Amino acid sequence: MVRHPRSLASILLLVSISVFIFQEPSMGGDQSNSARVVSVPITVVNKDGDYVTGLNSASFSFSEGGHNRPVESVQEFGPLLVGRSKVKVPFLVLDALGSPDQSEARKDCLELLANSAAKGLPISLSEIDHDGLHEIHSVATPNSALASALLQLDGESHFLNQRDELQSIVNTSEDKALVAAEAERLRRFRRGSVESANMMNTLLAQLGALQQMALALQRVRGRKTVIWLTGYFPADVNEADDRLKNFPVHSVSIDYQKTIDLLNESQISLFPVEMKWRAETSNWAVTGYAKPFPETTLGDSTTIGLRRIARSTGGELMAPSDTLRNVVQHAEDQSTGYYLLKFQPELIKGDLLWKSLKVELQDKSLKAKSPDGLFLFNSK
Numbered sequence: 001m002v003r004h005p006r007s008l009a010s011i012l013l014l015v016s017i018s019v020f021i022f023q024e025p026s027m028g029g030d031q032s033n034s035a036r037v038v039s040v041p042i043t044v045v046n047k048d049g050d051y052v053t054g055l056n057s058a059s060f061s062f063s064e065g066g067h068n069r070p071v072e073s074v075q076e077f078g079p080l081l082v083g084r085s086k087v088k089v090p091f092l093v094l095d096a097l098g099s100p101d102q103s104e105a106r107k108d109c110l111e112l113l114a115n116s117a118a119k120g121l122p123i124s125l126s127e128i129d130h131d132g133l134h135e136i137h138s139v140a141t142p143n144s145a146l147a148s149a150l151l152q153l154d155g156e157s158h159f160l161n162q163r164d165e166l167q168s169i170v171n172t173s174e175d176k177a178l179v180a181a182e183a184e185r186l187r188r189f190r191r192g193s194v195e196s197a198n199m200m201n202t203l204l205a206q207l208g209a210l211q212q213m214a215l216a217l218q219r220v221r222g223r224k225t226v227i228w229l230t231g232y233f234p235a236d237v238n239e240a241d242d243r244l245k246n247f248p249v250h251s252v253s254i255d256y257q258k259t260i261d262l263l264n265e266s267q268i269s270l271f272p273v274e275m276k277w278r279a280e281t282s283n284w285a286v287t288g289y290a291k292p293f294p295e296t297t298l299g300d301s302t303t304i305g306l307r308r309i310a311r312s313t314g315g316e317l318m319a320p321s322d323t324l325r326n327v328v329q330h331a332e333d334q335s336t337g338y339y340l341l342k343f344q345p346e347l348i349k350g351d352l353l354w355k356s357l358k359v360e361l362q363d364k365s366l367k368a369k370s371p372d373g374l375f376l377f378n379s380k
Contacts, residue, residue, distance in 0.1 A: 036379055038374065040370055041371070042340070042341055043336075043368070043369045044366055045366070045367050051338075054076070057074045059362055060360070060362070060368075061359075061362070062343060063357070063358045064343070064346070065356055066356065070344075072343055072344060074340070076337055077221070077222060078223065078336075079222055079335045080220060080222030080224050088335065090123055090328045090332055091224060091226045091227070092112065092125045093127070093128060093213070093226060093227065093228045093229065094125075094128070095206065095228060095231070096128060096192055096195045097130065097202045097205055097230075099229075099232055101194065102193075102275075106192060109229075109324065110190060111159070111160065111324075112328065113125060114150050114165075117147050117150070117166060117169065118166060118169070122139040125189075127189060128206060128230075129205070130197060133212040133213055136185050141182055142178075144174050147166040147169050148174060149183035151167065153190060156187075199247075200249075202232060203252065203256075204255065206230075211259050211262050213226065214262035214266040217268060221267070222267060223314075225315075225331050226270050227327065228272045230273070230274065231275040233272070234246055235247070235256060235305040235308075235309070236305045237373070237375075242352050242353050244256055245301070246301070253352055254352060256375070260313060260374070269315035269335060271315045271331035272309070272315070272318065273318045273319075274317065311372070318330065346376070347378055352375055352377050354375055355373060357372060358372075
């Protein structure tokens, strides 16, 4: 594995500056006028399942609610790549809201950081709680500082399998204050606890945190892969009643759609991993190779809700398997180039309406994967 030299820190810093400039989320960004333009993520494959590049607006036809709609534009985006080796940056997010016991998941996240540091690969780690999105490890932090911080934690309570590899990259001249701050963030993450609240507050906190990430990443061009470890997201769509199931207040459904719009505008694809309690081992099942959940699998309300928001952002719901490293690798493998089709939804009567979406290709030998619908609302 080729290591990234420290001279590439400026490249990673550019990503970091835009990734976690934490700010209060502005729900839905600038939606001040009624001419709302929406981005729809589309992945195109050929008959062999290979991803197809080089398409343009003329390659697509589009309908909303069964009616053909004009396409404003179609842009193709490749994955975000950094360094001389042009590697992808996984953005790992652990959701502390309403999830089962997380001790094993937190340990797995720290071991993934250690593996990335040992191989000289960039990675980002953050956490969602009721106060929003918190950066744990930035891609701009030198691997030597990350290694030193991880070894400090391991000295307090052994959990690492990469001690020798990390020791070999420790830089004794590293800024001690930087290492101390990194170690403290990792220490707090390691001992973090499950947070709980009612269904409404949990969903709003999750949406707010995802918006924070979208706003922070919007200036970085390229498709971003966000692996979201969560155990709770019962936010499926009730198409008959034009709202989210379990949430009768329309403003919540609007916030949900604004979050999806922001994620797509920032070229972020969500790859949720539904964490479930495994009674026989008393551990999280975040532990081999992750494959996407089959579309025919129904599952519980969280499974259905996560599958829908993943598809709405061009991602996939991941099935937990035996190593977090392979979960992340599989999500990165799925994050190839994709397209964002932009269109202007029709104005509606009332404050909320669910409409189906359908994308077709002029070349019938190709297949497009895209969201199956969205909430329409009029900006005020």
